Amino acid sequence: MVRQLAFVGNHAIDDYTLSTVIATSNSSWFATSWLVRWLGLGAKRYFDDLEFRRDVVRLIIYYRQSGYMQAVVDTSLRRTPRDVYITIRIFEGQPVRVRRLDLDGIAGIVDDRSLRRALPLKVGDPFNRFLMQASADTMAAWLRNRGFPYSQVLRNFDAEAGELAADVRLEAVPGPYMRIGNVVVEGLRRVDTSTVLHTLSVHPGEQYREDLLYRSQRDLYGAGMFRAATVALRDTLPPANGDSTVDVIVRLAEGSRQRLGIGAGYGTLDCFRAQAGWSAYGFLGDARVLDLSARLSKIGVGAPLNMGFKKTLCFPGLHADSTTSDTVNYNVALTLLQPAFLSPSHTASAGVFAERRSEVNTYTRIQVGANVGVTFNARRRVPLGLAYVLSRGRTEATDANFCSVFNVCDDSTLRYLRNPHRFASLTLTAGLHTEDFLLDPSRGGHVGITLLHSSRLLGSDTLYEFNRGELEVARYLSFGRRGVFAWRIRAGALVPTRVTAAGQRVQFVPPEQRFYAGGPNSVRGYGANQLGPLVYVITDTTDFTVAGGDTVYNRVTTAPIGGNSLFLANAELRVPAPVFPNRLRIAAFVDVGQVYLQQNDLFTFRALRVTPGMGVRVTTPLGPIRVDVAYNGYDRESGKLKLLDESAQTLTDYRPAYQPKRSGSLLKRLTLQFAIGQVF
Secondary structure, three states: EEEEEEOOOOOOOOOHHHHHHHOOOOOOHHHOEEEHHHHHHOOOOOOOOOHHHHHHOOOOHHHOOOOOOOOOOEEEEEOOOOOEEEEEEEEEOOOOOEEEEEOOOOOOOOOOOHHHHHHHOOOOEEEHHHHHHHHHHHHHHHHOOOOOOOEEEEEEEEEEEEOOOOEEEEEEEEOOOOEEEEEEEEEOOOHHHHHHHHHHOOOOOOEEEEEEEHHHHHHHHHHHEEEEEEEEEOOOOOOOOOOOOEEEEEEEEEOOOEEEEEEEEEEEEEEEEEEEEEEEEEEEEOOEEEEHHHHHEEEEEEEEOOOOOOOOOOHHHHHOOOOOOOOOOEEEEEEEEOOOOOOOOOEEEEEEEEEEEEEEEOOOEEEEEEEEEEEEOOOOOOEEEEEEEEEEEEEEEOOOHHHHOOOOOHHHHHHHHHEEEEEEEEEEEEEOOOOOOOOOOEEEEEEEEEEEEEEHHHOOOOOOOOEEEEEEEEEEHHHOEEEEEEEEEEEEEEOOOEEEEEOEEEEOOOOOOOOEEEOOOOOOOOOOOEOOOOEEEOOOOEEEEOOEEEEEEOOOEEEEEOOOOEEEEEEEEEOOOOOOOOOEEEEEEEEEEEEEEEHHHHHHHOOEEEEEEEEEEEEEOOEEEEEEEEEOOOOOOOOEEEEEEOOOOOOEEEEEEEOOOOOOOHHHHHEEEEOOOOOO
């Protein structure tokens, strides 16, 4: 049995790539580690002497194909009666490098400089045959996307091993310039032909572009009405009669017009949750989709589905949250989607909804409403979304939250805030996403901006008049086999206007629109929503202790009130773990952030909090399961201390500033976070 397979001396090509080239492979960790191999578990892979001799040839060929003509492979085997330990030593030598790269046949069709930047093979690189083939394919794709569907690229090279140099020549044979002729649709039974033509991005008379064929095929699958779709040229050879048009054939196989889906899950802040959805495709005889969805969360902790899980299976902080986690959250929505609105590039939607949603210890929003939206250039690199929402509902929050926002705490104002009000907003979103994998990206990044406006001109009550903006930038850089360095910057600001509430002129932004920070996807040294402005509430002024000259009240309720501006920055390094590297990764991170009450504080970076930490990532089909431990060396945020008279239900200011001291022990300064999915 192969107990060890190690590569030594390789620098240009990593161990993982070399292990995929050869047939011999190492046994699993359970079968090789002396700690656990006595259990007899794990995959056992046995040594084949003949195949191993072929592996040496495979490695030499692979290195030469990669540009290392001088590479030498030597092997060392240590045998025992039952096992074999293999060491493969590689002497790579100097590579043959690309001295010249000529691109012929593209004059007047493709810009030479732009094409060279897109080619995988560049002057000065090792002469890699695989990259030369990829460069030829890239060159052909550029021509086919510019009206030359029958273009080919011929490859030629002259390598001089003595000089370690190679001259590469890629010669394009464009063929005739073509436009789209007829578009023929086959295989339809119930779907109308006009529906398919309306979805396609290729139209008669337009210049031929191969990428539009692929986009049309992807859009047909996305319509949900077809189980198979192919969009291709009718003829694989140029027309013999000199015709300058090509016909496109669309072959389809219709699928089910209705789909039902159900799901269940668990979240640290939502406890158990469930969802169900029903979709009708081809609604009203077009590519429209009618979608009915329903979601429930806080199952097990909220009425009427309270099962007493607050102190057992669910997030530890929920047992102290009696205001926002006492009832299940729900969302029911009926939405009509139009995939191709005005053109195949745009989509539209309209719907109605009813929901109850809450943030732990912060607020609860209960509302019903309607929304309409349009996404422009939905299939381009930067889609632009415009949405209008009109709802009527109420926001529940603690008296301390409302009082701190308004600086008034009389009963009439609090009752006014809790009454139902109309809320209308217009939201503009734009984003660029280049991540290679949505659930666990390792390359690329994203940039997103969201702008929201709410005012009486849109239909809101006078209570809701403000502007809100948010920007997020993230980047993922890969190194080695599975190492990733990721960073994110997020900033936001609110600009409230003075509104009239219960006869008073105040600046107000509803709690659900304010900024909050802290938690597994934010600054991980703090609990959910615990970073930023806080208000402390006590019911007994005599229940306190004195520590270090400071008065520390024993029964204090914390109420996050959110802020008008936010700054957040995260940096994280993820590397494979020493054991189970394919499934397990270790992360080191630093989170920086703060929530401010004044917008101008956002640009001073005062009172920023920095919390470093370590974590473990376990890869699953649903995304990585993440456990993080962050160190918080700061005392709790300073805030107003208010006294609640439970008999009279009145809230009064008790101290203008109160800042509980955090314990000095290391364990008390560590914050444990658990989540599914990466931080960003």
